[in-house]
């Protein structure tokens with residue numbers, strides 16, 4: 232028989248919810264975690280290609296987007312990557328540092344989920360999966376602190392029976408809209424609206440781009456090919472690899488820039504990041520005038536990409552020697568290679584996005600505790616808030632840090 236009263240109820244057994252639960256349980260609080268899907272931590276399991284990029288060695292406020300760029304600072308300082316690494320080491324989990332200081336499990340992201348569940352279990356946290364929460368009501372009794380009543384359906388696949396539970400602190404850790412099959416849900420936003428909390432507009436992010444013009448066909452033909460690029464949009468710049476897919480463009484460079492891209496914006500891709508392409512081709516025109524543009528680009532870029540670029544950008548000169556191409560035309564081709572401007576038609580949307588940009592407006596949240604300013608006892612942690620990290624372990628670090636900050640005070 233389920234106890235009906237808890238110090239803390241956490242909605243959502245993802246990264247932020249489990250971290251809140253275990254931190255609160257360390258303070259001898261009674262904690263219940265309600266998870267609507269059939270398994271805790273589905274996104275943790277899928278993260279980092281199955282090996283979870285669980286944090287980054289260098290985490291700064293600059294790695295996050297939010298309407299209030301200062302909001303994340305306090306929590307990130309309170310719980311650092313070193314703190315999480317200490318837990319990973321305590322559990323004997325093998326991990327490695329990859330490029331850009333990203334930390335990954337060597338074996339499997341299951342190690343991270345098992346670690347969190349183990350910590351919760353040892354501390355007596357109750358975790359119920361298939362527990363669908365339908366309603367949350369604040370009960371105000373004169374002279375007493377508010378209580379939250381949560382109405383949930385347990386074994387929601389087979390039962391419709393509702394159970395009412397009460398807690399002093401309710402933690403909303405239901406994540407965001409990305410990837411519905413991994414638990415993506417708008418429940419946290421709906422709850423925020425019921426409590427009259429403002430929302431920052433949301434959209435899919437860390438997400439591939441799609442194209443409707445000639446670039447669509449080019450991407451289809453180059454599917455699977457990748458190249459290191461510099462990519463710019465709205466004043467942000469990332470140096471990473473870009474991948475052509477049958478739908479458009481993906482890879483770390485594209486995912487990173489998608490955080491800064493708005494529909495209708497252009498992206499600019501430098502295909503030869505270390506090289507001034509005009510200068511290089513003009514020097515070749517003098518040194519090696521009987522060679523073609525393609526010959527020199529084939530040494531620097533995948534051949535299939537060079538062929539596509541040639542058809543698109545300098546079809547009239549493809550059979551010409553550099554000696555036969557004017558300085559101005561060579562400069563134009565070089566400028567194109569260093570600043571290829573493209574206009575994505577759309578992103579792939581929540582179906583494949585790693586995160587949701589926007590969320591519960593942080594203006595109404597205490598940055599030290601994650602408690603709502605107008606509703607004592609009501610907390611929001613993790614991705615449901617308007618805090619979104621760059622690619623590279625930053626989103627998990629936000630989940631750990633915000634969950635920990637709430638767990639200390641709930």
Ligand SMILES: Cc1cc2nc3c(=O)[nH]c(=O)nc-3n(C[C@H](O)[C@H](O)[C@H](O)COP(=O)(O)OP(=O)(O)OC[C@H]3O[C@@H](n4cnc5c(N)ncnc54)[C@H](O)[C@@H]3O)c2cc1C
Nearest residue numbers: 243245246247267278279284405406414613614624626627
């Ligand atoms: C494919 C993929 C790979 C990723 N890889 C990385 C990575 O390597 N590194 C990184 O830093 N970030 C990564 N991310 C982002 C990261 O997973 C999220 O930012 C992080 O999981 C957010 O944590 P959260 O606890 O706020 O939300 P979630 O982890 O999404 O957890 C929310 C939980 O709440 C549950 N829930 C939803 N609604 C309800 C409800 N009404 N009642 C009860 N429960 C509910 C959901 O089922 C889910 O279990 C990845 C994301 C995806 C989709």
